[in-house]
Structure formats: C-alpha cells, structure tokens
Amino acid sequence: MASTDLQSIPVATSQHDQLVNITDEVAGTIPPGFNGMCFVFCQHTTAGLTINENADPDVVHDLLLELKRLVPWRNPGFLHGEGNSAAHLKSSLVGTDVAIPVEHGRLALGTWQGIYFCEFDGPRQRRVLVRLLANGK
Amino acid sequence: MASTDLQSIPVATSQHDQLVNITDEVAGTIPPGFNGMCFVFCQHTTAGLTINENADPDVVHDLLLELKRLVPWRNPGFLHGEGNSAAHLKSSLVGTDVAIPVEHGRLALGTWQGIYFCEFDGPRQRRVLVRLLANGK
Amino acid sequence: MASTDLQSIPVATSQHDQLVNITDEVAGTIPPGFNGMCFVFCQHTTAGLTINENADPDVVHDLLLELKRLVPWRNPGFLHGEGNSAAHLKSSLVGTDVAIPVEHGRLALGTWQGIYFCEFDGPRQRRVLVRLLANGK
Numbered sequence: 216m217a218s219t220d221l222q223s224i225p226v227a228t229s230q231h232d233q234l235v236n237i238t239d240e241v242a243g244t245i246p247p248g249f250n251g252m253c254f255v256f257c258q259h260t261t262a263g264l265t266i267n268e269n270a271d272p273d274v275v276h277d278l279l280l281e282l283k284r285l286v287p288w289r290n291p292g293f294l295h296g297e298g299n300s301a302a303h304l305k306s307s308l309v310g311t312d313v314a315i316p317v318e319h320g321r322l323a324l325g326t327w328q329g330i331y332f333c334e335f336d337g338p339r340q341r342r343v344l345v346r347l348l349a350n351g352k
Numbered sequence: 353m354a355s356t357d358l359q360s361i362p363v364a365t366s367q368h369d370q371l372v373n374i375t376d377e378v379a380g381t382i383p384p385g386f387n388g389m390c391f392v393f394c395q396h397t398t399a400g401l402t403i404n405e406n407a408d409p410d411v412v413h414d415l416l417l418e419l420k421r422l423v424p425w426r427n428p429g430f431l432h433g434e435g436n437s438a439a440h441l442k443s444s445l446v447g448t449d450v451a452i453p454v455e456h457g458r459l460a461l462g463t464w465q466g467i468y469f470c471e472f473d474g475p476r477q478r479r480v481l482v483r484l485l486a487n488g489k
Numbered sequence: 490m491a492s493t494d495l496q497s498i499p500v501a502t503s504q505h506d507q508l509v510n511i512t513d514e515v516a517g518t519i520p521p522g523f524n525g526m527c528f529v530f531c532q533h534t535t536a537g538l539t540i541n542e543n544a545d546p547d548v549v550h551d552l553l554l555e556l557k558r559l560v561p562w563r564n565p566g567f568l569h570g571e572g573n574s575a576a577h578l579k580s581s582l583v584g585t586d587v588a589i590p591v592e593h594g595r596l597a598l599g600t601w602q603g604i605y606f607c608e609f610d611g612p613r614q615r616r617v618l619v620r621l622l623a624n625g626k
Contacts, residue, residue, distance in 0.1 A: 221524075221592050250358075252391055252483055254526055254588050258599030260542045265444040268397045277430045277437035278444060281423060286555060293551045300551035307539040307552060311602075312588045314391050314449045316483040318358050323481055325395030328448075344597055346526055346590040349625045351486040387495075389528055389620055402581040405534045414567045414574035415581060418560060451528050451586045453620040455495050460618055462532030465585075488623040 222345045228337035232283065234265075234275045235332040237343065238324070244345045247320045251349040256312045258344065261302035261336035263309040269329030282308075282335075302335035309333050317347070359482045365474035369420065371402075371412045372469040374480065375461070381482045384457045388486040393449045395481065398439035398473035400446040406466030419445075419472075439472035446470050454484070496619045502611035506557065508539075508549045509606040511617065512598070518619045521594045525623040530586045532618065535576035535610035537583040543603030556582075556609075576609035583607050591621070 222244045226235055241255055257264045268274035286301045286308070293300045313330060316323040324330075332343060359381045363372055378392055394401045405411035423438045423445070430437045450467060453460040461467075469480060496518045500509055515529055531538045542548035560575045560582070567574045587604060590597040598604075606617060 221590055221597065252485060254590065256588070256590055256597065258597070258602065260540070260548075260599070260601050266397070266448045267440055267444055271432055271434075273431035273433065274397075274437060274440050277427070277432050278441055280429050281427060281437065281441045284427070285422065285559065290551070290555060290558070292554050294547035295545055295551050296547065297545075300548060300555065303541055303548050304552055304555050307541055307583050309444050310447055310584055310587075311540045313447075314393070314451055314588055316358055316391065316393055316481050323358065323393065323395070325397070327397050328395065344590050346624075348485055348526060348622055350483075389622060403534075403585045404577055404581050408569055408571075410568035410570065411534075411574060411577050414564070414569050415578050417566050418564060418574065418578050421564070422559065446581050447584055450584075451530070451588055453495055453528065453530055453618050460495065460530065460532070462534070464534050465532065485622055487620075 224343050224345060226332045226341040226343060228334035228339055228341060231337050232279045233334040233337055236329045237332050238329045241330050241345055242322055245317055245320055249317055249320045251317055251347060253315045253317050253322060254346045255330060256344040259341055260306055261299055262341055263306045263311050263333040264313045265309045265331050265333055266313055266328050267331060268327055270327055299336045305335040361480050361482060363469045363478040363480060365471035365476055365478060368474050369416045370471040370474055373466045374469050375466045378467050378482055379459055382454055382457055386454055386457045388454055388484060390452045390454050390459060391483045392467060393481045396478055397443055398436055399478055400443045400448050400470040401450045402446045402468050402470055403450055403465050404468060405464055407464055436473045442472040498617050498619060500606045500615040500617060502608035502613055502615060505611055506553045507608040507611055510603045511606050512603045515604050515619055516596055519591055519594055523591055523594045525591050525621060527589045527591050527596060528620045529604060530618045533615055535573055535580055536615055537580045537585050537607040538587045539583045539605050539607055540587055540602050541605060542601055544601055573610045579609040
C-alpha cells in the first residue's frame, strides 16, 4: 500500500476557545487497508492539536476552563502587540502535531480517544495537514 | 530492513500518579540494524507519554509534584462526572505520543533520556502501541 | 526520492532561558524535491522543541515569561539535587520532538511558524537530531 499525497482539512471555529473533534475528517483521509502512521499538523501559532476524551463533552469544557485558569489572557508583563500571547503559549503546551498509528485502514485510537483541533484565539478559518506514511513491506 | 508490525506493550500502574520507565520495553521492539523512526502511542485519555531524566528518581518525584501543583485535582468549575478532569488535562499537556529516531537498531536517545508512561488516574492496566517506520533505501 | 541519514544540528545557547529559531538549519537538511515527513528530536532533558511565531520576537519573550510564572524555579518540595527540576518539567510540557510534513523539498509550516529549540537551563552546548522519512511511491 503506497502512501498518499499531503492532504488539507479546513476547520472553521466559532468560539474564542474551542476544541473541535476532527477525528472523522482525519480518518476520511486514510485509504482502505492502509498500514503505517498518520501525522496531523496544525499550521497556526495560536491553535494546536490534542487527543483526548471523545464521549462526554464536559471533559472538553473542563480542559478549556483549566487551561484558561493556568494561562490567563492578560499578564502585565506581556509585550506582544496583538495581545494574544496566552493563545501562543497554549499552542506550545498542547503542541501542534499528533502522530497516530494506522492498522488495516483504521486509526489505532483508544476507545475513548478523539483528535481535537484546539482553537485558542478564534473564531477563525483554520486548517490542518494530514500526511500518511506507509509501513515498509 | 523492513518495518515491523504494530506492537503493543502492557503497562500496569500501581499508583494514582506515576511515571513508569518503559525505555527497555520500547527498545525491545526494535530489530537489530533497524534504521528509521520509532513511534510510541498511548491509547488512554488520563495518561500520557514523555521523555525525561532516566537517572535520578528525584526528578520523577519533582515532575509529578509540580504537575499536581499546576493542575490540582479539584476545581469547583469542573463538570465531568468522573471527577478526573485534572488527569485529562495533564494527558494533553505532556501529550500522548513520542517519536524517537532509531539508528543501527538503537533508540537515538540522549544519555540521560528515558521514555516514561505517565499515569495520572491510576492504578490501572494500560497499554502503549509501538510502530516502527524504516528509512528509505 | 530516498530518505536520508540521521543528521545532527548543534545549538549553542547563550542564556538560561532562551528560544532559538532553528528553522533554517532544519530546512537545510532537506534535499530538493523531497516529499515526506521531517522529524526533529531534542536529546536533552532540560530543553525541548516547539513550533511558534517566527515574526515578532515579543512572542518569544512572552512565552518564556509566562512559562517562568507557571513553573517557578524553586518549589520547597523539590528533591532533585541539581535544583533544575523546573527545567525538566518545562521540557515535558513543550515536548522533545516535533514532526513536520515536507512537500516538494519544503517544510509545510504555516506562514507565521518557526521551529524553536527551547533552552530551559542554559547556557549550554546542545544538539538536535533530524530524521527524514520519504513518502512511498
């Protein structure tokens, strides 16, 4: 099974802070029977990617709440003129890439895992890239 | 050298918060002479993976201590009924995957680096997946 | 296009806490026309790697400022004799590896993204490894 071209998934966020479940969109890039790795990459510096609970939406609520408490929007020492340094730090804390094994055409996620696009300075039009690399023969 | 099948490593944790050094188990999945990348993936949403100091166990103690201070177990705003939202956030902060170069069959870790499974809501039976992708010829 | 050998990039840091933009050095390891993934790996336990704003240096200032507020250098409960546990935790929070898609020989970074080596206990002589894996045919 060959690898595939670099693919792009648009993500339109509607809130300032938001976790958008993109698992189905990522899974949709994988050909039947594919074995290898799926790499998802966020091209933005005030957003990120994470893998977390896909079932209870209260977990998403709590993640965003606690991130806001950890990294408040304002800090009197911030210099960046756009005023969104908190979003930049949250991006670095959750990270901008995830790598998921693929087996027989399916993401090898745990039962409760979903892939989330993390918006920290929305709403905006965003996009993530997906690259598949096939297992050798 | 071909790549290998997806492999699974069981991790039994014994404490609520614990870092388990799984470097030897990950290294054990790598065939002699293999060149490429080793991808380790945690299938759980209240646990994670990180790479940190392998020598002084006091570093592990201090990492867990400071993570608990940063993300206390209780926050009056948490909604998730299981009450383990702090563990979910720690999972997203350290991340659920690591990618390590492999050269001549050996993980290209630094002298002081070990791979740790991070338990944030144990004790539990956990597992991580390992996928190797070979360098092209 | 075949993959290439594991490459090493030296990074000499000059401050205790510093973000060093290594995007050009990483890009320099990529052969013309290469398609696949670029994996960057930090071999140190008191440093890390992150992808963030490449334009306004005030963002870098703010990131380091807020990380210092989040994880102060001293905590009376720290046991590690070297006294740099805060640097170890920052390493685990930002992570020690990044994975970036490569298309037609170029890193598929967003317009405002740069790759940063994150020094949290410098100044020191550091190095990062770069592994390229090619897309299948």
